[in-house]
Amino acid sequence: MIFVIAIHEWRSLFLSPLAWSLLAVTQGLLAWMFILLVDDFRNLQGRLVALDHAPGVTDLVVAPLFRVAAWVLLLLVPLLTMRLFSQERRSRTLDLLLSAPVGTPAMVLGKYLGVVTFFINAVGLITLMPLSLAMGAPLDLGKLLAGALGLTLLVAAATAAGLYLSTLTTQPTVAAVTTLGLLLALWIVDAASTAQGISSDLLSYLSLRRHYDSFLLGLFDSSDLAYYFLFSLAFLGLAMRRLDDLRLRD
Amino acid sequence: MRVEKHMMDEVLVQVEGLTRCHGEVRVVDDISFTLRRGQILGFLGPNGAGKSTLLRMLVGVLAPDAGQIIINGVDLLDQPIRAKQVLGYLPEQPPLYRELTVDEQLHYSARLHGLNRRASHQAATRIKQRCGLTDVSRRLIGYLSKGYRQRVGIAQAVLHDPAVIVQDEPTVGLDPLQSRQIRELISELGQERGVILSSHLLTEVQTLCTHVQMMRMGRLTQTVTLADLERQPSTRLRIGLHTPPPLALLERLPGVEQIDDLGQGYFCLHHAANAAPTASLIQRAGDWGLQELTPEHSHLEQLFVDLILKTEMDQ
Numbered sequence: 001m002i003f004v005i006a007i008h009e010w011r012s013l014f015l016s017p018l019a020w021s022l023l024a025v026t027q028g029l030l031a032w033m034f035i036l037l038v039d040d041f042r043n044l045q046g047r048l049v050a051l052d053h054a055p056g057v058t059d060l061v062v063a064p065l066f067r068v069a070a071w072v073l074l075l076l077v078p079l080l081t082m083r084l085f086s087q088e089r090r091s092r093t094l095d096l097l098l099s100a101p102v103g104t105p106a107m108v109l110g111k112y113l114g115v116v117t118f119f120i121n122a123v124g125l126i127t128l129m130p131l132s133l134a135m136g137a138p139l140d141l142g143k144l145l146a147g148a149l150g151l152t153l154l155v156a157a158a159t160a161a162g163l164y165l166s167t168l169t170t171q172p173t174v175a176a177v178t179t180l181g182l183l184l185a186l187w188i189v190d191a192a193s194t195a196q197g198i199s200s201d202l203l204s205y206l207s208l209r210r211h212y213d214s215f216l217l218g219l220f221d222s223s224d225l226a227y228y229f230l231f232s233l234a235f236l237g238l239a240m241r242r243l244d245d246l247r248l249r250d
Numbered sequence: 251m252r253v254e255k256h257m258m259d260e261v262l263v264q265v266e267g268l269t270r271c272h273g274e275v276r277v278v279d280d281i282s283f284t285l286r287r288g289q290i291l292g293f294l295g296p297n298g299a300g301k302s303t304l305l306r307m308l309v310g311v312l313a314p315d316a317g318q319i320i321i322n323g324v325d326l327l328d329q330p331i332r333a334k335q336v337l338g339y340l341p342e343q344p345p346l347y348r349e350l351t352v353d354e355q356l357h358y359s360a361r362l363h364g365l366n367r368r369a370s371h372q373a374a375t376r377i378k379q380r381c382g383l384t385d386v387s388r389r390l391i392g393y394l395s396k397g398y399r400q401r402v403g404i405a406q407a408v409l410h411d412p413a414v415i416v417q418d419e420p421t422v423g424l425d426p427l428q429s430r431q432i433r434e435l436i437s438e439l440g441q442e443r444g445v446i447l448s449s450h451l452l453t454e455v456q457t458l459c460t461h462v463q464m465m466r467m468g469r470l471t472q473t474v475t476l477a478d479l480e481r482q483p484s485t486r487l488r489i490g491l492h493t494p495p496p497l498a499l500l501e502r503l504p505g506v507e508q509i510d511d512l513g514q515g516y517f518c519l520h521h522a523a524n525a526a527p528t529a530s531l532i533q534r535a536g537d538w539g540l541q542e543l544t545p546e547h548s549h550l551e552q553l554f555v556d557l558i559l560k561t562e563m564d565q
């Protein structure tokens with residue numbers, strides 16, 4: 001049942017021009033970024049030869065590209081998650097799901113998987129660009145894959161948060177704005193921990209960016225994995241609770 | 251024959267003490283009823299009587315504050331997924347995705363109700379024929395007219411062959427011809443299933459339902475079967491006269507208790523049951539220019555009007 005809902009969600013994304021335009025815009029922006037990075041790398045190449053342990057093309061092109069990609073995708077997540085429940089509540093199509101023999105977990109997970117699948121497609125397309133460098137340069141495939149995985153996990157976690165916020169309101173735009181706020185706040189929350197007078201391990205642990213950065217360095221740490229996993233799980237659980245609660249309140 | 255009889259007596263829905271509050275107000279207040287196979291049960295009541303809330307609880311969209319709902323022997327609150335398998339629901343506004351085609355919508359709904367790919371395809375083909383949707387199966391729902399959308403909604407509700415069909419104002423917003431088609435479809439479906447519908451339209455309930463429950467401010471006020479109503483003798487006679495005599499003369503007709511002058515030669519004669527002054531009217535038919543003589547069977551209407559008046563008085 002989860003997959004029926006996931007496929008429906010994924011397909012309806014592509015039935016509207018929204019998904020296509022999002023993919024096109026992301027790809028266009030990041031392609032421009034990619035060209036600039038490759039150009040920089042070519043200019044630097046001469047000086048890099050002289051260095052011991054010089055950073056390679058993966059560190060100088062792939063990591064910065066993925067850092068920008070994370071920004072762009074985080075800005076796009078609210079646009080896709082805002083529809084999930086608030087739009088359905090608004091147009092009263094949620095009744096179809098609520099009256100069908102489908103449990104709340106299946107409903108939430110199905111929608112979640114649908115959007116995450118879309119983002120996996122997007123990450124796949126983004127990864128293709130640095131992958132093309134492998135034709136002419138020694139590429140650290142491990143680091144590239146770690147980066148792609150990190151980006152997917154980051155976006156999946158953001159999607160879970162957006163999905164929860166979209167159950168809270170019947171106005172998609174409100175869901176989008178709150179999601180955007182939450183995600184940006186979590187992105188910069190560790191800036192406070194480096195500021196003077198505030199030292200907090202908790203804040204830096206909460207930061208979405210901290211955990212993503214270690215993936216970009218090629219570090220595959222189970223604690224980062226656990227962070228994204230727990231983050232998603234917490235918001236999905238909240239969404240399920242909220243939907244059950246709606247049956248009592250609405 | 252005995253088996254069939256047994257089938258028809260099968261209880262499909264059993265509701266007891268259903269209550270739901272909205273703040274201090276009891277939107278649905280301690281409602282109990284039973285639906286058997288082959289029955290079409292209509293909830294009739296003025297706007298805001300709590301009909302929609304009641305129906306939404308019956309299909310598990312809303313949770314009740316108190317009470318029990320048994321669908322086909324399964325407790326809806328304990329085992330919602332199992333109980334919902336035999337339910338088909340059409341809300342007041344059909345839950346349709348504007349960006350899907352009719353085929354895609356029906357397919358999705360069938361899959362949600364546990365049909366596999368093949369079965370859902372077959373079911374969709376069958377129901378499209380029955381609801382007259384074959385011609386529009388590739389059209390986007392967003393571009394369909396209201397009547398067609400309503401039909402897609404109904405098709406979606408009965409696609410998986412549910413034993414119990416719950417419909418909230420199924421013909422609202424349709425033109426008379428469309429309403430008639432939808433009603434025919436519902437009564438056809440109701441023959442081998444159980445149907446629950448709500449309406450504020452009297453004629454709809456009268457032509458469609460086998461049983462009627464009157465609802466007012468969250469409570470059931472009266473249960474009637476339409477067969478009972480029709481068996482009751484009429485106590486009103488509507489007449490139309492070309493050259494009406496003075497009112498006093500009409501009042502002197504045998505059995506007449508009260509006369510309403512409806513204007514333009516039309517009158518409503520109230521009389522005792524089984525004592526209609528038909529014979530005496532026909533005797534004078536020539537002099538008075540009798541052009542219409544209709545006994546009025548409208549107990550349901552009377553009940554309904556009383557109900558609404560009472561509601562207004564309470565408010």
